[in-house]
Amino acid sequence: MIKINGESVQIDDISVADYLKQEGYRMERIVVECNEEIVPKANYESFILHSGDVVEIVSFVGGG
Secondary structure, three states: OOEOOOOOOOOOOOOOOHHHHOOOOHHHHHEEEEEEEEHHHHHHOOOOOOOOOOEEEEEEEOOO
């Protein structure tokens, strides 16, 4: 089980990129943190999420 934005999610090992695509995130407007470390966008394809990971996905919203 992986905790994503405070919610437990039951998924098998999956790359950050695949998870984000699956959930419909726009990659150019987010930052991903795994176990209190920022995951560089260049690593999204190769960075695999594993059971026990704690992930925060932060979306940037424009406005004035």
